Amino acid sequence: AQSVTQLDSHVSVSEGTPVLLRCNYSSSYSPSLFWYVQHPNKGLQLLLKYTSAATLVKGINGFEAEFKKSETSFHLTKPSAHMSDAAEYFCVVSSLSNSGYALNFGKGTSLLVTP
């Protein structure tokens, strides 16, 4: 069985300060992990992905995430928030099950960036 827990439903940061969005996962198999971003009334856009290569993954728009197997975490960070980063962020785990590849989405973290 696999699951994803996003530890914060809402995160508020000031523009120019660091961003940390937390994600823990559980998976019976070696997982692939993703972070997606969704702006209002839009589809999801891939920020970055981990697929068993380097544990520190760099994505678009200055975001990065570190895969920590011992902590079963895949937290998303950015050194300095921009106003345009305000959106909903989803952590996703993809892993192999008896019925094929399955995807589990976290509940999402809403990021608010204040001036």
Add this chain to the structure above:
Amino acid sequence: KAGVTQTPRYLIKTRGQQVTLSCSPISGHRSVSWYQQTPGQGLQFLFEYFSETQRNKGNFPGRFSGRQFSNSRSEMNVSTLELGDSALYLCASAGRPELVELFFGEGSRLTVL
């Protein structure tokens, strides 16, 4: 390269009606998956098709069905609509069968009155 296209973008139906939503994947992508997004339940997986075969299905009632055509375009159908079916329905395509990376459309927003 055109992205994933979903039609219609918005629609309003009444309880008991049925609805069909369409998804055109990125050219060359053979995997199409569908998701329901609601404020209460978040993003939930509906089903995934690869080369016209349903490979995986989420925990939804039989009123939700889908299919994929030989050109990889996919449709999903919801029959006997209920108020709780109001949601944003997202379609995603993938170029590899192991779903390593998904490309999402902008969704079809269904309102059931």
